[in-house]
Amino acid sequence: MKRAVITGITGQDGSYLAELLLSKGYEVHGIIRRASTFNTSRIDHIYEDPNHPNAKLFLHHGDLSSTEWILNLIYSLAPDELYHLAAQSHVKVSFDIPEYTGDITGLGTMRLLEAIRRSGKKTRFYQASSSEMFGSAPPPQSETTVFQPRSPYAAAKVYAHWMTRIYREGYGIYAANGILFNHESPRRGETFVTRKITRGVASILAGREDALYLGNLEARRDWGYAPEYVEAMWQILQQDTADDFVIGTGEAHSVREFVEEAFGYVGLDWHKLVKTSERYVRPLEVDVLIADPAKARAKLGWQSQIGFRDLIAIMIDADVEAAGLTSRGRGKVILEEKIGHWNSWHNSITRLAKAVSGQASQH
Numbered sequence: 416m417k418r419a420v421i422t423g424i425t426g427q428d429g430s431y432l433a434e435l436l437l438s439k440g441y442e443v444h445g446i447i448r449r450a451s452t453f454n455t456s457r458i459d460h461i462y463e464d465p466n467h468p469n470a471k472l473f474l475h476h477g478d479l480s481s482t483e484w485i486l487n488l489i490y491s492l493a494p495d496e497l498y499h500l501a502a503q504s505h506v507k508v509s510f511d512i513p514e515y516t517g518d519i520t521g522l523g524t525m526r527l528l529e530a531i532r533r534s535g536k537k538t539r540f541y542q543a544s545s546s547e548m549f550g551s552a553p554p555p556q557s558e559t560t561v562f563q564p565r566s567p568y569a570a571a572k573v574y575a576h577w578m579t580r581i582y583r584e585g586y587g588i589y590a591a592n593g594i595l596f597n598h599e600s601p602r603r604g605e606t607f608v609t610r611k612i613t614r615g616v617a618s619i620l621a622g623r624e625d626a627l628y629l630g631n632l633e634a635r636r637d638w639g640y641a642p643e644y645v646e647a648m649w650q651i652l653q654q655d656t657a658d659d660f661v662i663g664t665g666e667a668h669s670v671r672e673f674v675e676e677a678f679g680y681v682g683l684d685w686h687k688l689v690k691t692s693e694r695y696v697r698p699l700e701v702d703v704l705i706a707d708p709a710k711a712r713a714k715l716g717w718q719s720q721i722g723f724r725d726l727i728a729i730m731i732d733a734d735v736e737a738a739g740l741t742s743r744g745r746g747k748v749i750l751e752e753k754i755g756h757w758n759s760w761h762n763s764i765t766r767l768a769k770a771v772s773g774q775a776s777q778h
Contacts, residue, residue, distance in 0.1 A: 420494040422446045422479065422527070423501030427602040428543070430457035431758070432498055432645040437461060437471055438757040439649075444492055446477040446501065457602050479523030482530070489530040489538065496652050498541045499527055502572075505606060506547060507697055509568035516567045517574075524575035528582040528590060539589040539652045542579040545572045546596040546637070546663065546704045554667070554705035558594070558659050565699040580659070589657045593648050596663030596706045599726060600641040601733030608670060609638065609730065612677050617734035619688055620681060626688055630695030632671040635703045637663040640721035640729070642758040650715045663706020664719045676727050680743070681735070720753040 419436050423429040424445025436443050447455065455462065455474070463470045478484050479501055489497075502520040503509060509516040524542055531538050549556040550565035564570045576592050583590040603610035608629065615627035639662075647662045678685035711717045721729070732746030747760040 416440060416442050417495045418442045418444065418492065419496040419498065420444045420446065420488070420492060421498045421500060422477075422523075423499075423543075424474070425455050425457055426500060426504075427457070427600055427604065427641055428598075428645055428648075429498075429500050430461075430602060431600070431642045432500070432648060433458055433472060434461055434757055435642075435645055435649060442471050442473075444473045444475060444494065446488070447474050448478070449476040479519050479526065482526050485526045485530045486533065489527075489534045489536060493534075493536050494538050496539045496541070497527065497531070498543075498648060498652075499524060500543045502543070502568075504545075504568065505604070506566045506568045507695070509566050509571070510698055513567035517571045520568060521571035521574040521578075525578045528578060528588065531588055531590075532582060532586050537589070539657070540579070540582075540591070541648055541652050542575055542590065542592045543648075544576045544579075544592040544594040544659075545569065546594060546661075546706065547701065548573045548576060548594070549704060550701055554703050555665070555707040556661065556704065557707035558661050558710055560707075565701050566697065569701075576659075583657050589652075591651050591654075591657040592659040593651050594659065594661045595644050595647075596637040596639065596661070596704060598639045598641040598644040598662075599730065601730055601737075602641070603730075609673060610734075612674055613727070613730040613734045616677050616681060616683065616731055617738040617740070619683065620735060621738040621740060623738075626690055628690050628692045628695065629670065629674070630692065630697070631700055632674065632691065633669055633702075634700060635667040635669045635705075637665070637667045637704055637706045638673070638723060638726060639664045639719045640726050640754075642754060643719050643721060647711065647715065647717045650717055654714070658714070660711045660715065661706050661708055662711055662717065663708050664722075665706055665708055666723070667703060667705040668723055672723075673727065676724060677731055680727060680731050721749065725749045725753070 419441050503516045547569040548562045550563040552563045579590045582588045599609040618624040729746035732742035735742040750760050
């Protein structure tokens with residue numbers, strides 16, 4: 416049985432990756448931050464008591480700012496694969512806390528790589544790089560595009576990306592970068608623009624809000640569906656030789672287009688309900704990010720199946736149901752038709768909602 420460690424397991428990507436790896440028979444160890452309140456809602460529906468004889472998911476409190484703790488982790492678990500997803504990942508927030516962003520998002524990666532080097536273990540390492548690293552570089556962006564970061568978050572990710580390459584080329588460690596473009600889902604954090612929009616639509620439909628406030632509506636992004644992207648992460652670590660891959664759909668849409676489609680999906684006129692606010696505008700904006708995923712298609716056989724409108728339907732239906740309303744149901748049909756069994760509507764939406772409310776069921 417393969418053993419994998421996931422940093423950031425309670426985040427959007429970490430929770431989906433844990434589900435995927437469990438479905439493939441892995442023993443999964445997730446790293447979570449020690450806090451006074453629980454922040455495990457995204458994985459509560461798959462968590463079992465570690466004392467259960469068939470338990471395959473284990474959680475460990477950890478700190479990416481502690482070299483000693485990271486060394487102990489690698490020595491004690493000796494994982495076959497380590498997926499490093501943890502980061503301070505909110506771009507706007509990184510301008511407010513640049514030092515913390517650099518420490519965790521940048522130096523945290525180096526500490527993990529150094530621990531693998533010192534341990535001598537044959538752990539395969541996946542680094543979650545970001546399309547934000549490309550910044551102002553002209554699109555489309557590929558593995559050979561020069562990075563031009565435009566935020567503390569992006570700069571920290573560039574450091575992490577290059578340290579991953581340095582440890583691969585300098586020490587022979589199996590260390591790979593996945594340069595993922597924007598990928599969304601019903602588990603996306605509520606302050607990220609896509610989720611903010613879909614939750615806003617649901618709240619307006621439920622009569623809880625009468626307006627939605629956003630920042631720059633003209634920024635264009637390459638948006639995909641997160642569960643497909645974690646499949647790419649796994650595929651990257653199954654290659655004979657470590658390498659770097661751009662993962663994205665190859666098409667971009669503006670925030671304005673996302674708003675139009677989201678409100679239109681439920682029959683609302685967004686012009687009457689959406690307002691802009693300067694408080695949500697970044698000091699430096701990234702105008703256009705579009706992936707060139709040709710290498711991933713050729714070497715991994717990976718290609719996104721969920722399109723822009725499909726993604727919005729899935730997210731809107733999930734947030735509408737979470738608000739206690741009846742959804743249009745198109746999102747469930749899309750998942751049943753295009754995505755594997757491990758990410759069914761029941762697993763991705765229904766069980767998660769029940770876990771959040773304390774009613775999780777394994778059946």
